[in-house]
Amino acid sequence: MPDARPTTGGRVDVRGLTWRPAGRRTPVLAGLDLRIEPGERVLLAGPSGAGKSTLLRALAGLLLTAEVGDLSGTVHIDGEHPREVPGRVGLLLQDPAAAVVAGRVGRDVAFGLENTRVPRDRMPALVQAALAAARFPYDGARPTQTLSGGEAQRLALAGALALRPRVLLLDEPTSMLDEENAAAVREAVLSVVRRTGATLVVVEHRLDPWLEHVDRCVVLDADGALRADGPPSRVLDPGLAADGIWIPGAGLPAPTSLDPALVAPRQPLARGEPVTLAADVTVHHRQPFARRLPGPAALAAVSAAVEAGRGLALTGPSGAGKSTLLAVLAGLQQISAGRAEVAATLAGRRGRDLARLSSKELARAVSWVPQAPEHGLVRTVVLDELLATATALGRPADEARTRALALLEALGMSHLSGARTHHLSGGEQRRLVVAASLVHGPSAVLLDEPTVGQDRRTWAAVMGVCAATVAAGAGVAVATHDEAAAGCLEDRLALREGRAVVGAG
Amino acid sequence: MSSTVEAPSQAPVRRGRVLARRPLMSYRTIDLVTAALLGVGFGVVFWVWDQLYTAPSAALSALFSPLTGLLGSPWLLAGVAGGLMVRRPGAALFTELVAAAVEALIGNTWGWTTLISGGLQGLGVELVLALFLWRRFGAGAAMLAGLASAVFEVAGYEWWSYYADYAWSWKLVYLATFAVSGALIAGLGGLLIVRGLARAGAVNAMPPGQEELERTAR
Numbered sequence: 137m138p139d140a141r142p143t144t145g146g147r148v149d150v151r152g153l154t155w156r157p158a159g160r161r162t163p164v165l166a167g168l169d170l171r172i173e174p175g176e177r178v179l180l181a182g183p184s185g186a187g188k189s190t191l192l193r194a195l196a197g198l199l200l201t202a203e204v205g206d207l208s209g210t211v212h213i214d215g216e217h218p219r220e221v222p223g224r225v226g227l228l229l230q231d232p233a234a235a236v237v238a239g240r241v242g243r244d245v246a247f248g249l250e251n252t253r254v255p256r257d258r259m260p261a262l263v264q265a266a267l268a269a270a271r272f273p274y275d276g277a278r279p280t281q282t283l284s285g286g287e288a289q290r291l292a293l294a295g296a297l298a299l300r301p302r303v304l305l306l307d308e309p310t311s312m313l314d315e316e317n318a319a320a321v322r323e324a325v326l327s328v329v330r331r332t333g334a335t336l337v338v339v340e341h342r343l344d345p346w347l348e349h350v351d352r353c354v355v356l357d358a359d360g361a362l363r364a365d366g367p368p369s370r371v372l373d374p375g376l377a378a379d380g381i382w383i384p385g386a387g388l389p390a391p392t393s394l395d396p397a398l399v400a401p402r403q404p405l406a407r408g409e410p411v412t413l414a415a416d417v418t419v420h421h422r423q424p425f426a427r428r429l430p431g432p433a434a435l436a437a438v439s440a441a442v443e444a445g446r447g448l449a450l451t452g453p454s455g456a457g458k459s460t461l462l463a464v465l466a467g468l469q470q471i472s473a474g475r476a477e478v479a480a481t482l483a484g485r486r487g488r489d490l491a492r493l494s495s496k497e498l499a500r501a502v503s504w505v506p507q508a509p510e511h512g513l514v515r516t517v518v519l520d521e522l523l524a525t526a527t528a529l530g531r532p533a534d535e536a537r538t539r540a541l542a543l544l545e546a547l548g549m550s551h552l553s554g555a556r557t558h559h560l561s562g563g564e565q566r567r568l569v570v571a572a573s574l575v576h577g578p579s580a581v582l583l584d585e586p587t588v589g590q591d592r593r594t595w596a597a598v599m600g601v602c603a604a605t606v607a608a609g610a611g612v613a614v615a616t617h618d619e620a621a622a623g624c625l626e627d628r629l630a631l632r633e634g635r636a637v638v639g640a641g
Numbered sequence: 642m643s644s645t646v647e648a649p650s651q652a653p654v655r656r657g658r659v660l661a662r663r664p665l666m667s668y669r670t671i672d673l674v675t676a677a678l679l680g681v682g683f684g685v686v687f688w689v690w691d692q693l694y695t696a697p698s699a700a701l702s703a704l705f706s707p708l709t710g711l712l713g714s715p716w717l718l719a720g721v722a723g724g725l726m727v728r729r730p731g732a733a734l735f736t737e738l739v740a741a742a743v744e745a746l747i748g749n750t751w752g753w754t755t756l757i758s759g760g761l762q763g764l765g766v767e768l769v770l771a772l773f774l775w776r777r778f779g780a781g782a783a784m785l786a787g788l789a790s791a792v793f794e795v796a797g798y799e800w801w802s803y804y805a806d807y808a809w810s811w812k813l814v815y816l817a818t819f820a821v822s823g824a825l826i827a828g829l830g831g832l833l834i835v836r837g838l839a840r841a842g843a844v845n846a847m848p849p850g851q852e853e854l855e856r857t858a859r
Contacts, residue, residue, distance in 0.1 A: 158655075158845070158850075158851045158854040158855055158858075159845075159851075159853075159854030159855055159857065159858050159859065160858065160859065161654060161858050161859065200662070200669075201669055201670065201671070202669075202670075202671050202846050203846060204659075204845070204846050204850075204851045204854075206655070516842045517859070554859045555859055556854075556859060558842075558845070
């Protein structure tokens with residue numbers, strides 16, 4: 137913090153909190169009561185879609201600022217409405233890129249200070265102190281565009297710390313980071329909390345790394361009501377594993393089995409034949425207006441193939457080039473050198489070159505699920521979303537519908553077939569776009585971080601869908617930080633700084 | 642959320658009209674951003690109309706000059722749409738002014754005086770929405786708003802600038818044609834544009850978007 141004076145933690149008092157977003161028949165949170173004492177460290181768990189993120193947004197006073205709906209009950213931070221005391225509550229989101237507001241690190245951290253009208257001459261010292269407290273490795277002149285996910289997350293932490301929050305809310309702050317970056321973010325958060333005494337509420341699906349650092353565990357059930365509350369040792373009984381909670385020591389769930397016929401490709405290839413491949417591909421990221429970003433290439437002479445009937449895991453630390461390679465294989469990334477093409481049987485009117493396939497030819501061959509699931513959403517209602525590509529390709533409607541409904545059921549979302557896509561939780565949106573990528577029966581499916589935000593049960597369901605897709609003869613590639621997910625696939629390509637790591641398993 | 646309990650949810654879904662959350666002058670960030678974006682969009686549309694307007698205007702002039710009032714109302718759309726979309730005092734004026742500024746900055750015949758028109762047109766919409774205490778945003782209010790916008794523009798500015806030479810009978814015909822087209826094209830047209838945006842899911846956080854969400858609640 138700016139000076140060494142410890143801030144005290146804030147008291148959180150939630151009474152009868154009910155929130156029904158406009159256009160949804162049922163509330164996300166219904167009559168929730170919760171009291172958190174100053175300085176308490178709370179782990180907030182619950183199955184995917186339970187309302188964990190909604191609760192954090194309510195504590196930060198954000199409901200009704202950009203979302204509309206019926207809100208009742210009260211939320212108080214030290215007896216005050218959170219929006220009356222800007223900066224009292226700091227919120228970190230899953231995707232650190234979503235929190236970046238400026239081109240330079242210093243400006244980015246100062247954004248909150250500007251909004252609370254801190255005198256300009258006091259800002260540099262406050263910014264510097266916040267960066268130090270967040271253990272941010274560079275100074276304020278660093279361009280925000282060059283940061284890795286872990287660095288960007290610590291930048292977001294610094295932005296929150298600059299306002300001396302008494303309550304720190306973290307919404308899956310490490311789920312999109314590799315283990316090294318995740319540990320650095322956790323360490324930064326914990327050192328801040330130790331020094332300032334701030335109250336901490338963490339939402340995370342993988343509980344283990346936080347457990348020894350929290351004094352209390354609050355578990356929500358699927359309907360957004362309190363399921364359990366108390367010290368972790370007492371709360372986390374094995375019975376919760378059935379509810380989807382990642383109980384430490386409960387082992388990995390087995391992928392749910394699913395009939396491969398439901399995800400079978402329309403054009404099956406011989407097992408082992410490359411559906412889409414990259415040969416010696418080099419990629420330079422460009423800024424808008426086509427200026428090359430400084431630094432090394434995002435990918436340097438990398439080769440990879442997604443083979444029919446096989447699963448490929450792309451692993452490596454943040455910034456290694458996993459997403460870029462996946463986008464190359466999906467025909468969505470311009471390459472500077474090398475070849476990227478589909479199997480001869482999937483060639484389009486202008487040949488096998490991925491860049492020269494029409495969108496329909498490309499859609500028949502490969503589907504791609506982006507890292508940010510909302511970027512993959514093209515319809516407002518879940519069932520329409522599932523049928524969108526099949527409809528565009530003129531697939532038989534009955535068959536598409538059957539496959540869509542079966543996939544929804546397999547992913548635990550049958551009750552959501554008529555829901556609005558933007559009302560889904562992050563984990564639900566991710567499962568939806570995974571399902572939507574399979575309904576039209578592509579020959580290969582490329583998934584970017586499909587297990588983020590998944591509880592135990594939905595994780596098993598997602599991996600079950602991957603396994604069935606492989607068994608059905610399609611190629612599957614998964615870019616992931618999730619070692620357990622990578623372990624479910626037979627092939628692996630490890631990347632580091634845009635290059636394939638030689639000799640990796 | 643506030644210290645007072647609001648919206649006791651007897652009925653699970655709220656059908657019907659949605660108003661901006663009180664107090665009316667406490668704009669949310671998203672209200673400002675939406676109004677500004679609407680203004681920029683309409684500014685470009687206005688500029689396009691600047692180009693398209695000349696041919697039909699010449700034709701109508703040849704017929705009977707005051708009939709050109711029929712062609713003025715597309716420039717009133719921003720104020721009506723902004724007012725109906727945001728449903729707060731000042732939103733119509735702001736949206737119409739932003740649109741006029743964008744139109745003038747791209748470059749048109751009228752230059753900075755476009756802002757005089759924009760201001761008057763916006764004030765006309767504001768007057769009508771104020772008379773209804775920001776509680777009516779249906780077809781009737783929209784048509785009256787379009788009409789008032791036209792009246793402010795003509796009686797407040799055009800009579801004394803562009804058409805100072807008209808005889809009073811011509812001035813009144815010009816006012817009438819502009820007002821009718823204002824009510825129909827700017828009023829009903831603005832309402833349709835707002836509803837279209839709501840139906841497309843583009844403005845879910847705005848009152849018309851919320852009405853649409855609740856109407857089709859799932």
